[in-house]
Amino acid sequence: MTGRTTPWPGDPHAGEDSRADDDCLDTDEARTPGGPSAGTGTDGDELHQRLESAVDAADAPDVVFAVSRYGRRTIHCGGTAPPPPTPRQDLRYELGSASKTFTGLLLAQLIRRGLLSGGEPATACLDPARRTDAAPVTLAHLLTHTSGLPTLPAGFFARGLPAWRTNPYARYPAARVIDAFLRHRPRHRPGTRWRYSNFGVAVLGHAVAAATGRAWEDLLTEHVLRPLALSDTALRARGPDTDAAGHGKDGRTPVPAFDAGGFQAAGAVRATPHDLLTFLEAHLDPSGSPLAGALWSVRTPVLRRGLGHRHVHTVAWFRHPTDAGPMYFHGGATLGQQAFLGFRPDTGTALAALCTRRFRAGDPFVSTAYAFLAKE
Template sequence: MTGPRTPWPGVPATEEAAPPQQAPGDERALRERLTEAVHACDAPDVVLAVSRRGRRTLCAGGTAPPPAVPREDLRYEIGSASKTFAALLLTRLIRRGVVTGAEPAAGCLDPGRTPGPHPVTLAHLITHTSGLPALPAGFLRRGLPAWHTNPYARYPAERLTDAFLRHEPKHRPGTRWHYSNYGVSVLGHALAAITGTAWEDLITGQVLRALGLSGTALRAEGPETDAVGHRKDGRTPVPPFDAGGFQAAGAVRSTPNDLLTFLEAHLDPDRSPAAGALRAVRVPVLRRGLGHRHVHTVGWFRHPTDGGPMYFHSGATLGQQAFLGFRPDTDTALAAVCTRRFRARDPFIATGYALLAEG
């Protein structure tokens, strides 16, 4: 990564050559495949949006009657896939020299604090190597009364940052990978503190506006703009998701077309004002597991295919799910959303992954 010093040394400006142009695929076959996949997802509302070599195909359906607003025009909660937006924001700030990524997060939140010998840095937080648990202490007890509606709303920003400043990580930062909504949420508050800008304004200015994502927001407005989620039974509606103090980890809601625009920017960074950051978030920064088979970039999971790597991230709230991914080798992006809470043997994520893997 060019620009100021970063905690990911040696990251090049580009990772791979641009993919060769390929002949257009069979539009009819793609639509038939997407129609089958919508049915397989078994949710009240499903939208599968594909971009191949710049050509978009959207397929919508579901088990519920069609809403008053077309499904493909509504905004959907993408849950943890919001972390890809947070990663792009952090990378943009690093490239602009606002931060390096090596700053101790506690020092950002409490400028008078003296960092210990092994502080949790901004880079640790975004790469899930902070040593923090998935959720802060006391979250379950505090959120239990609203467990089936909005438990995150009962854990505000002040409580989250206070919990971080009071407690030591379970493991030494940088030594273990453990997925943490808590950690990425702390990152959001640390960046807001160090820039003097609220997270919602920061993500809007640095990512949403920069990429032209006018159909993306962090708060629900109403049934005219936002899809309604459902419980596991697929029939009982749930209130709009309120992320509370966890905005950076899961507050984004977006239309399928906006999600494709976001993914297409990753496929063709040179056309974006965030080109350097978009290229940088594709570069592996850590490997884990047996034989280092699990590869991660700053914000994406990365799996191999016969033609090259595919990048993806899934997410879920209490009533909706999302799967985002892209493949540079085939110039393909996929945004999948549905309005049913994840359940045992849920087919949605597997369906989205298979569609992307097929290229």
């Protein structure tokens, strides 16, 4: 057993270039009363310098580092490419796997409202006529990467190969994801091993949609986006005036807008920096939020793994210790963009870092964003 699961609601098993000169620097007034002020005086100068260094270190065509300290927002933009017609801080960026933080919050809210328990067997949701296994894969297993499913379904690479540099996920639609899951036979009992799985979270989305009789996009809008007033967050691209354009590893080759195919729940969300800060600020201070119960629940550790159980996971976030308290974060990448979302309740800080270049070996973006938040 490579990991140890702890009880989760509903789980029956309890388990690079010259820079453009248009760098934006946008500072808002404090939005959360009672917290220490930020962005003023010496502290503000230091924050701006750190943001400028982080944007430069990311080495991408378009970069945004958006920070909230006790509700006061500071956004710094830059990049190696000429500025786009729409200001960088107003564009929507592809989150890739960081979309799973929205998925986790949605499932937590559906459970809080009594619409689901989390312990539903995924097979029973997707094919009610099929006999349920004695140890079924549940919605909780799928979300916590303990389902026993591989990272991607069998046949994904062969199917996606003709579009490998453009949109391989688009060639694997919902019906194929569901069929691959129903055919899969896990090698290990669900809930006993941790293995990060885009496949599993994609199946979760389809199982939840089937169990509720609602489309995934509608569920996310009704139960997360609308209550949190995330009007600039969506699952589909709208066009160059609204969505940031991705680039390949070289930072120059354009990449088409990401199409998640049947993997919407695993990586389809795109959002503006300000919407992402709103999302993260809700996690920092759930009090008074219409999703307060769900927001508190997605902070709770449910799984520990690795040597000495040092790796801690909640239903939506990776959790690492700092000198002052826990830090919650999740990264993501598509074929042409990257994202890093994180928050620290101990310092009242949230970070949404975004860039428009495909991940590459030794990439500085994630490490820069992680270090920035860890030092806040």
